[in-house]
Amino acid sequence: MAWLEYVLPLIFLTPLGAAALVAITLRDVQTVGLRSPHDGEPIREIAQAHRDRLEKARMVFFLDATLAPTLTLMPLVYGMGRILFAEEQSWLEWSLYGVVSTLLAMLFCFLILRDVQRMRRLTRSLACELAVGQTLDHLMRPLAKPYFVFHDYPADSYTIDNVLVTPQGVFVIQTMARDFPLDLEGRPNNVVSVEHERLRFPGWSEREVLRKVRLSTVWLRQWLTRHARLSVPVRGILVLPGWSIDDETGAKAETRDVCVVDGADLSLQLGDASDEAIDDATRQQLVEALDKRYQAFARTLTKH
Numbered sequence: 001m002a003w004l005e006y007v008l009p010l011i012f013l014t015p016l017g018a019a020a021l022v023a024i025t026l027r028d029v030q031t032v033g034l035r036s037p038h039d040g041e042p043i044r045e046i047a048q049a050h051r052d053r054l055e056k057a058r059m060v061f062f063l064d065a066t067l068a069p070t071l072t073l074m075p076l077v078y079g080m081g082r083i084l085f086a087e088e089q090s091w092l093e094w095s096l097y098g099v100v101s102t103l104l105a106m107l108f109c110f111l112i113l114r115d116v117q118r119m120r121r122l123t124r125s126l127a128c129e130l131a132v133g134q135t136l137d138h139l140m141r142p143l144a145k146p147y148f149v150f151h152d153y154p155a156d157s158y159t160i161d162n163v164l165v166t167p168q169g170v171f172v173i174q175t176m177a178r179d180f181p182l183d184l185e186g187r188p189n190n191v192v193s194v195e196h197e198r199l200r201f202p203g204w205s206e207r208e209v210l211r212k213v214r215l216s217t218v219w220l221r222q223w224l225t226r227h228a229r230l231s232v233p234v235r236g237i238l239v240l241p242g243w244s245i246d247d248e249t250g251a252k253a254e255t256r257d258v259c260v261v262d263g264a265d266l267s268l269q270l271g272d273a274s275d276e277a278i279d280d281a282t283r284q285q286l287v288e289a290l291d292k293r294y295q296a297f298a299r300t301l302t303k304h
Contacts, residue, residue: 009081016070016077023066027059037177037242047129054122061115068108075100148287154297160216165287166270169233169277170224172216175263176209176240193246194260213238213258228289233277237270239263 045051079097083089146167153163162173180188181202193200198207217236224230236258243262278286 008085009078012077012081013074016074020067020070023063023070027063047126050122050126050129054119054126057115057119057122061112061119064108064111064115068105068112072101072104072108075104146283150290150294153290153294155216155219158216160220163220163290164270165278165283165290167278167283168270169235170220170286171270172213172220172234172236173266174209174213174216174236174238176238178240178243180242190242191244191246192240192260193248195248199240199260209238210258217257224286224289227293228286230282230286230289232282232286235259237261237266239266 075097079094082093148165150163151161153160160172161175162171164171164173178201180190183189189202191202197210198205199210213236217234221232221234224232224234235256238258238260239262240260241263245260245262247260249256
């Protein structure tokens with residue numbers, strides 16, 4: 001049966017076909033959307049539309065770069081299988097396999113170059129829009145206004161997630177993400193008990209994260225005293241998004257060195273205090289000192 005000579009070589013294409021199927025299945029790994037742990041809604045950031053387009057471009061690049069070697073080799077692998085099963089060798093047929101592989105290689109080279117150029121354009125557009133967004137953000141919260149936030153603030157050997165300056169003081173805000181364990185009925189158990197030295201989650205406990213927040217708080221307080229010559233209240237806040245907080249310390253929020261919250265009403269919790277601990281002049285000096293270190297660290301990263 002002559003047709004078997006063309007069917008049996010397809011066996012050699014099985015590994016390549018499986019690799020192509022895996023690549024197609026995993027294409028969405030690059031485009032996992034972030035959703036709020038509070039209401040499940042998508043999190044929208046500055047230039048979110050550009051972010052989405054860039055993620056789609058990365059997904060296309062991932063597919064093209066992954067499928068290129070797989071599909072390019074398929075004609076050659078099929079041809080080698082034909083050599084084993086064919087009774088007569090046809091140089092015209094083998095040349096055809098080589099031409100098809102060459103054309104596929106040229107096609108994927110073109111596609112990959114197109115994808116790289118598109119990602120470069122989208123990355124530049126995203127950078128420009130973020131720069132404008134940050135400028136607008138500073139216009140809404142200039143240095144002399146009551147609130148100012150620094151993201152990823154550099155400490156000595158680590159970074160602080162957020163440093164917030166308010167009329168009530170300076171807040172060191174760290175965020176920790178933990179998955180919810182399930183109870184026997186399959187429902188998430190999201191209650192965490194807060195003690196002075198540890199957090200008791202359902203099934204395990206942690207101490208290091210509270211120590212890290214305290215360390216960051218002490219470091220920032222000492223740095224402000226030593227470098228900015230400012231003595232201001234600095235408090236630590238640990239945010240556990242989506243968790244229900246059971247505070248067993250019994251202390252008032254304003255007296256705790258570390259306050260653990262779920263983050264749902266963080267802005268309201270930060271604005272509870274009515275007495276201003278920092279006047280406008282001190283707050284301006286404080287923000288300028290923090291911003292000087294922040295900008296110096298950013299320039300260091302740019303050089304590297």
